[in-house]
Amino acid sequence: MASRRKKVYEGKAKILYEGTEPGTLIQYFKDDATAFNAQKKAVIEGKGVLNNRLSEFFMTGLGAIGVPTHFIRRINMREQLIRQVEIIPLEVIVRNFAAGSISKRLGIEEGTALPRPIVEYSYKDDALGDPMVSEEYVIAFGWASQQDLDDIVSLALRVNDFLSGVFYGVGIKLVDFKIEIGRIWDGDFMRLVVADEISPDSCRLWDVKSGQKLDKDVFRRDLGNLTDAYTEVARRLGVLQASPAPITKPTLIN
Known part of the structure; x- marks a missing residue:
């Protein structure tokens, strides 16, 4: 899908594509990690997925207390719909x-x-x-x-x-x-x-x-x-389940 959309901007950690409706963009979270103004670079498996989920969590929370944000909704594992600003x-x-x-x-x-x-x-x-x-x-x-x-x-x-x-x-x-x-x-x-x-x-x-x-x-x-550190943050905040492994038997929760 990404190749058919018009890319508006690519940064170090995200890509912006034209949105599905006027005044919107799709923000795609990459796995790239950079430091020291991109002098140090790596691809960190799963980082983009975690940051998409965590940013959704914080932006939604801010919206709930009346702080205006560009966030509209998460579309999938790596993308969210945002207002063009x-x-x-x-x-x-x-x-x-x-x-x-x-x-x-x-x-x-x-x-x-x-x-x-x-x-x-x-x-x-x-x-x-x-x-x-x-x-x-x-x-x-x-x-x-x-x-x-x-x-x-x-x-x-x-x-x-x-x-x-x-x-x-x-x-x-x-x-x-x-x-x-x-x-x-x-x-x-x-x-x-x-x-x-x-x-x-x-x-x-x-x-x-x-x-x-x-x-x-x-x-x-x-x-x-890095992924372990970000996963720990997401786990503590309840953004991810404690164990992403499939549960094979019913679990009783008191």
């Missing part, structure tokens, strides 16, 4: 604990709780390495207005509250995450929605007790099997 060229990063680049920049030990959630922006450009930018840059270059940024921060913090609670309930610490924001027009009225995906590709997730990493750092830092 104009992506604001920023990665919106929310940090709850120090890890990765903020630890390097500021010399804060990884895992240190930050005084409050910190929202920062990177300019979406792989060739430049997605450089961090200030609000001043965002407004000066017209990527978003001050009103947009106020709304983006508000959306990002609501997503953070929701995700932190959901993960903490299954023994996972949400260290940080990134989202992308899109614009949707309704006539003259524009609204901002959470777009792209929410998955262990775009979050740092640590086991609360052991500190074990359950996100893409497993791949970045060669810490083991």
Whole structure:
């Protein structure tokens, strides 16, 4: 089916095809994993299926609490129908604990709780390495207005509250995450929605007790099997059954 559809865009982890109705796209999740702006690459069997299911779970949950997203419905194992949006060229990063680049920049030990959630922006450009930018840059270059940024921060913090609670309930610490924001027009009225995906590709997730990493750092830092880590996240959240193996006899559940 994929070959007959018109490809709109291909990124590192997903492909977008023309949707089935006007104003929609089909988002296909690949098994490709990349790190360090695609300097490190691999194909991880089953990653796309897990991220499709997990992103559906989070986007549906956000919709249920009134956070607008681009998600319409999951179509199959690897694809979901989404609203076509104009992506604001920023990665919106929310940090709850120090890890990765903020630890390097500021010399804060990884895992240190930050005084409050910190929202920062990177300019979406792989060739430049997605450089961090200030609000001043965002407004000066017209990527978003001050009103947009106020709304983006508000959306990002609501997503953070929701995700932190959901993960903490299954023994996972949400260290940080990134989202992308899109614009949707309704006539003259524009609204901002959470777009792209929410998955262990775009979050740092640590086991609360052991500190074990359950996100893409497993791949970045060669810490083991990425699919196992993502499967564990999905299992804890109840997105996958504990055992995908076929059950041969009836199981009694108390």
